[in-house]
Amino acid sequence: MALRVGVVGVGSMGKNHARIYSQMPGRVKLVGVADIEAAQAQQVAHLYGCRPYTDYHDLLREVDAVSIAVPTSLHFQVASDFLELGAHVLLEKPMTSTVEEGARLLQMARAQGCTLQVGHVERFNPVVTELQRIVREEPITAVNVQRLSPYDGRVVDADVILDLMIHDLDILTMLFAPPIQHVGGIGRSLHNPDQLDYAVAMLQLGDETLATVTASRVTASRVRRMELSSPASWIVADYVERRITITRNPIGRASRNGTYRQKGVLEQIYLPAQEPLAEEIRHFLDCIETQKNPLVSGETGLAALKLVQVIKRDIYGRVAERGMAAAL
CATH class of the missing domain: 3.30.360.10 (Dihydrodipicolinate Reductase; domain 2)
Incomplete structure (x- = not known):
């Protein structure tokens, strides 16, 4: 069964996450994309055959995994909302604005048994x-x-x-x-x-x-x-x-x-x-399927933040x- 995925924040980086997910039929199903700019969400959703949302909360219970590409100041709140419901998270870098927020996200991912990968794409x-x-x-x-x-x-x-x-x-x-x-x-x-x-x-x-x-x-x-x-x-x-x-x-x-x-x-x-980016996303999906630790894990992202x-x-x-x- 295909993994249900979504993208929150579909600006210059997030729309590429959506594009790559849409090119993986059978492995994943791109359920929807969320962006506070309604026109941007609609445009990306139309391009890649999914539903548009202007409030990411409407996507929370619809996905098994999510890419988050919102402004850095929102990383902690958005990622924690998905982790609390057991969704796997690919979080664009930097992990969070502060070390304290990063440590809390890491703790949450461990407690929920979720994959948390940080998007150090290089x-x-x-x-x-x-x-x-x-x-x-x-x-x-x-x-x-x-x-x-x-x-x-x-x-x-x-x-x-x-x-x-x-x-x-x-x-x-x-x-x-x-x-x-x-x-x-x-x-x-x-x-x-x-x-x-x-x-x-x-x-x-x-x-x-x-x-x-x-x-x-x-x-x-x-x-x-x-x-x-x-x-x-x-x-x-x-x-x-x-x-x-x-x-x-x-x-x-x-x-x-x-x-x-x-x-x-x-x-x-x-x-x-x-x-x-395509290699990064494939690795994220591999880690979910095999339950192995990501190359850029929450621990790795936190070390860079420190x-x-x-x-x-x-x-x-x-x-x-x-x-x-x-x-x-």
């Missing part, structure tokens, strides 16, 4: 899968991460750390053994004085690896890039292009008179053009000190 990007193999084989000494985006006025309830940087913090916790320690950071607010739009965090990964993570939502171009350095190579991973480039240090020596020097060996790794909290406290503290110093 985990399902083939670039990240390949990076796992590379990091196992290379002694990485330094990492530089950039996640840059143009300004998006729709995101009003999460700063750039909670909205964007959290993706890369989650990936780093997957790639490198603990502990991950926050060393320091800086940030700037450009559009909203109460929220950072640009932030840089410096981390120590384990005992020997240093990382710099930059997140921006005020950059003209969209960049998703990780650079890793080892004694023998330089690795550049482009999430958007789904390509990894490895420059190997030369083994040979320069010619005796210095006129020739080998610069290195360049390797290009091209990866399959699979859709990470690291965000540490970084935010440091950077916002520095911003406040700078503001006080300027006022003196």
Whole structure:
């Protein structure tokens, strides 16, 4: 019997959840979509052959599983309503606005025996899968991460750390053994004085690896890039292009008179053009059917949220000190 599923919040991300569910006849039945914007709910429902709702409460007892893609400030309330009734939940990242809310959701999912998966979709990007193999084989000494985006006025309830940087913090916790320690950071607010739009965090990964993570939502171009350095190579991973480039240090020596020097060996790794969100949703359904723990479980989502909290406290503290110093 097909699993009854629904989607709450069908904006730019949620409508893609609905699209993918609609392409899985026999495995799931897309019962309905909910959005406070009636026209949006009707349009998506018409596209994918399900019922529209403007109040997600009307969907609560109609589904066995749900994708939730509402604003971050609503994650806890919406997800807890479904978990209380025993529905499995795929919750878009970040898990919640606060660590305390995330911990309560996790406790609720455990008590109800429900699958709770957090939508850190980059985990399902083939670039990240390949990076796992590379990091196992290379002694990485330094990492530089950039996640840059143009300004998006729709995101009003999460700063750039909670909205964007959290993706890369989650990936780093997957790639490198603990502990991950926050060393320091800086940030700037450009559009909203109460929220950072640009932030840089410096981390120590384990005992020997240093990382710099930059997140921006005020950059003209969209960049998703990780650079890793080892004694023998330089690795550049482009999430958007789904390509990894490895420059190997030369083994040979320069010619005796210095006129020739080998610069290195360049390797290009091209990866399959699979859709990470589709892979994420298939994994969610697999976990429901087999009762296995998701790759991005509630525990994993909560760990990323805790690291965000540490970084935010440091950077916002520095911003406040700078503001006080300027006022003196």
